[in-house]
Amino acid sequence: MSAGRQSLSFRQRSVIPGFGLTFGLTVTWLSLIVLIPLAALVLKTTELSFDRFIAIVTAPRTLHALGISFGISFAAALVNAVFGTIVMWALVRYDFPGRRIVDAIVDVPFALPTAVAGISLTALYAPNGWVGSLLEPLGIKVAYTPLGILIALVFVGLPFVVRTVQPVLADLDKQYEEAAASLGASRGQTVWRVVLPTIWPALLTGFALAFARGVGEYGSVIFIAGNMPNVSEIAPLLIVVRLEEFRYADATAIAVVMLLTSFILLFIINRLQQWTERRTTES
Numbered sequence: 001m002s003a004g005r006q007s008l009s010f011r012q013r014s015v016i017p018g019f020g021l022t023f024g025l026t027v028t029w030l031s032l033i034v035l036i037p038l039a040a041l042v043l044k045t046t047e048l049s050f051d052r053f054i055a056i057v058t059a060p061r062t063l064h065a066l067g068i069s070f071g072i073s074f075a076a077a078l079v080n081a082v083f084g085t086i087v088m089w090a091l092v093r094y095d096f097p098g099r100r101i102v103d104a105i106v107d108v109p110f111a112l113p114t115a116v117a118g119i120s121l122t123a124l125y126a127p128n129g130w131v132g133s134l135l136e137p138l139g140i141k142v143a144y145t146p147l148g149i150l151i152a153l154v155f156v157g158l159p160f161v162v163r164t165v166q167p168v169l170a171d172l173d174k175q176y177e178e179a180a181a182s183l184g185a186s187r188g189q190t191v192w193r194v195v196l197p198t199i200w201p202a203l204l205t206g207f208a209l210a211f212a213r214g215v216g217e218y219g220s221v222i223f224i225a226g227n228m229p230n231v232s233e234i235a236p237l238l239i240v241v242r243l244e245e246f247r248y249a250d251a252t253a254i255a256v257v258m259l260l261t262s263f264i265l266l267f268i269i270n271r272l273q274q275w276t277e278r279r280t281t282e283s
Contacts, residue, residue, distance in 0.1 A: 038259065041252055041255055041256060041259065042256060044248065044249065044252040045249065045252045045253050045256045047249050048249050048253060052249075053253050056250050056253045056254065057253055057254065057257050060230065061229050061230060061233070061238065062235075062238065062254055064229075064230045064233070065229075065233050065234060065235040065237070065238040065254075066235050066254075066257065066258070066261075068146060068149065068232065068233065068234050068235070069214075069215055069234045069235040069236070069258070070215060070235075070261060070265075072146060072149050072150050072153060072214070073153055073211050073214030073215045073217075074211060074214075075150060076150055076153035076154045076157055076210065076211075076214050077153075077157060077207050077208075077210040077211035077214060078207070079150075079154050080154055080157045080158050080160070080161045080206075080207070080210045081161055081203060081206065081207045081210070083158070084158050084160075084161030084162045084165070084206065084210075085161065085165060085199075085203065087102075087106065087158070087162055088161070088162045088165050088166045088169060089169065090102075091103050091106075091162070091166065092166060092169045092170050093169070093174075106158065106159050106162050106163070107159055107163075109155055109156045109157075109158060109159050110159050113219070114156070114217070114218065114219025114220040115219045115220070115223070117152070117155060117156065117219070117220040118152065118219055118220040118221065118222065118223030118224055119223055121148070121151060121152055121155065121220065121223070121224045122143055122148075122223045122224045125142035125143045125148060125151065125224065126143045127141070127143065129143070142224075143224050143226070144224070144225065144226030144228070144232060145225075145226065145231075145232055146225075146231075146232055148224040148225060148226070148232070149221055149224065149225050149232060149234065151224070152217070152220045152221050152224050152225075153213075153214040153217060153221070155220065156213060156214070156217055156220055157209075157210030157211075157213050157214055158210075160206050160209040160210040160213060161203070161206035161207065161209075161210055162206075163206075164202050164203075164205050164206035164209060165199050165202045165203050165206050167202075168198065168199050168202040169195070169198075169199055172195065172198050172199070176194050177190050177194055177195065180193070180194045200276050201273045201276050201277045204269055204272060204273040204276065205273060207269065208266055208269040208270070208273075211265070211266075211269075212262060212266060215235075215258065215262055216236060217234075217236070218234075218236045218237065218240075221234055221236075221237075222234075222237055225237075235254060235258055236258075238254060239251045239254050239255055242254065
């Protein structure tokens with residue numbers, strides 16, 4: 001009965017016509033831009049035997065590069081989820097001098113070329129840079145280390161969290177927070193029980209976007225990473241190295257592993273987001 005009702009609702013005419021045309025264009029465009037290139041990538045990998053594929057993706061250098069890319073991208077997304085939420089909260093809930101300027105600065109990583117960002121961060125955190133020269137006597141080395149990669153990915157991923165969560169918090173009326181306070185809720189309880197459940201799905205989306213950007217980031221990372229194999233080499237750089245060596249099948253094998261791993265992680269995050277939205281709606 002429910003299936004028939006869903007089928008009937010699917011066939012109902014919309015006030016705005018054109019579903020067939022727009023749906024067909026959507027499928028065609030996504031196929032040309034996304035599905036066909038990814039399918040070609042997978043087909044290229046089939047040139048390798050299974051044993052050769054396993055040997056490539058389990059090589060120590062490959063595993064370390066993949067671990068650097070995914071591990072640090074995940075850590076950077078977590079950092080951005082926390083501090084991006086704090087930045088977003090200040091921009092939405094408080095009016096202070098220069099707020100518009102701060103709001104515009106958040107978008108700088110969007111517009112700034114990644115190579116420029118990488119050069120700027122390297123000059124800043126190098127041992128002779130403004131910040132690096134202060135950290136060097138403390139034994140903290142940022143440039144040409146995994147820590148430098150983390151800073152670069154935090155830099156490029158911050159806007160994804162802020163801009164994803166900001167509209168949701170802006171739509172949340174302050175009266176809900178005031179009502180919770182009038183009922184005796186503490187500030188922590190108000191944030192945990194009123195604000196966080198509302199922004200949580202959007203926060204997960206921002207986290208996923210920041211993570212995905214970090215995994216595929218190249219330009220801003222290679223300058224500050226140092227690109228030392230088994231130390232600070234990221235997976236996208238290793239793919240470029242294999243291409244320069246004319247080992248195209250090897251490069252595609254690494255790319256397929258990145259593709260599948262990213263898809264699985266993003267699928268899990270998406271399902272968690274949907275589950276959170278259902279819980280929020282039911283409550």
